[in-house]
Amino acid sequence: MELLLSVNQLVKKYDTKTVLDNVSFEITKGEIVGLLGVNGSGKTTLMKVILGLTSFEAGEIKHKGNSNYLKSFKSRREFGYLLDCKLFEYLSGYDNLYTVGKYANHWQGKTKTEIAEEINGLLDLVDLPNSKKRVKGYSFGMKQRLGLAMALMGTPDFLILDEPFVGLDPVGIEHLLGFISNLRKDLDITILISSHQLNEVEQISDRYLYITNQKVKEVTKNSSKKYVIKLNNPDKLLLNQLQSIADIEHNDVLFEAKNELINKVLKIIYQNQGEITDIQVTNDNLVDLFRGDSK
Numbered sequence: 684m685e686l687l688l689s690v691n692q693l694v695k696k697y698d699t700k701t702v703l704d705n706v707s708f709e710i711t712k713g714e715i716v717g718l719l720g721v722n723g724s725g726k727t728t729l730m731k732v733i734l735g736l737t738s739f740e741a742g743e744i745k746h747k748g749n750s751n752y753l754k755s756f757k758s759r760r761e762f763g764y765l766l767d768c769k770l771f772e773y774l775s776g777y778d779n780l781y782t783v784g785k786y787a788n789h790w791q792g793k794t795k796t797e798i799a800e801e802i803n804g805l806l807d808l809v810d811l812p813n814s815k816k817r818v819k820g821y822s823f824g825m826k827q828r829l830g831l832a833m834a835l836m837g838t839p840d841f842l843i844l845d846e847p848f849v850g851l852d853p854v855g856i857e858h859l860l861g862f863i864s865n866l867r868k869d870l871d872i873t874i875l876i877s878s879h880q881l882n883e884v885e886q887i888s889d890r891y892l893y894i895t896n897q898k899v900k901e902v903t904k905n906s907s908k909k910y911v912i913k914l915n916n917p918d919k920l921l922l923n924q925l926q927s928i929a930d931i932e933h934n935d936v937l938f939e940a941k942n943e944l945i946n947k948v949l950k951i952i953y954q955n956q957g958e959i960t961d962i963q964v965t966n967d968n969l970v971d972l973f974r975g976d977s978k
């Protein structure tokens with residue numbers, strides 16, 4: 684497997700405050716890596732350091748083995764990012780892409796037709812119409828997708844997404860999840876994605892980097908999931924029976940998502956005429972990470 688990014692003994696400070704302290708990790712080509720951590724733990728800072736948007740005090744970052752990647756125009760173009768996305772509100776989606784491409788010298792040597800084809804292709808990719816509508820009138824989801832189109836300009840091989848799900852409704856989230864998975868499948872893009880939405884990150888990530896106490900912990904994906912079934916005012920008899928095969932916390936029944944166990948739990952609830960108010964599937968692995976770090 685090809686190593687795409689290696690971070691070695693990285694130290695990042697803002698004045699005297701150390702945000703990242705001797706951080707090391709690697710990302711392999713084609714991976715989708717979830718970047719997790721509580722508010723203020725340093726996720727955005729780490730992304731900015733990788734992208735050269737902020738400096739760092741010590742350590743080394745290599746892209747495809749090259750520690751001078753930020754000095755090379757060609758290497759820099761292999762990075763796309765959605766981070767603090769600024770849009771020109773009074774321009775259309777098309778004109779936003781055109782303007783950003785122009786500043787990035789992306790249209791150099793291309794004909795008008797080639798530029799139009801590329802911009803229309805990007806709009807198509809993120810499912811936005813090529814209309815005269817100004818971005819000011821876009822919904823949040825549309826703006827987010829336009830930001831993604833900007834990030835994808837020049838077909839990067841490494842995409843860095845900072846909190847891409849924030850502000851999206853469930854349909855928008857579903858749409859974005861599918862889109863991100865397809866990017867990897869169709870374009871073989873490597874993705875580093877930060878989010879507080881654990882269920883969403885879990886659905887697309889191969890593994891996680893978790894920032895805690897200025898360090899980065901590598902976390903593998905734990906496939907063991909847990910069910911939480913919430914019961915409305917269950918009687919003692921029902922809880923006693925469930926206790927032999929599941930954990931009970933308040934009126935919640937917690938157990939590992941193994942098929943035979945699910946059937947048994949549901950059978951007991953049904954036989955005792957228990958009323959289910961909600962069923963959730965959680966990944967304890969990720970929630971446990973945050974316990975203790977959350978303030």
Ligand SMILES: Nc1ncnc2c1ncn2[C@@H]1O[C@H](COP(=O)(O)OP(=O)(O)OP(=O)(O)O)[C@@H](O)[C@H]1O
Pocket residue numbers: 697702720721722723724725726727728729
């Ligand atoms: N430009 C800056 N100058 C000084 N301190 C900063 C700067 N940017 C971030 N910080 C501080 O660095 C720490 C890490 O911030 P960062 O934004 O990277 O965290 P984060 O994990 O992305 O947080 P969130 O989940 O809230 O977005 C915080 O304590 C923050 O206040």
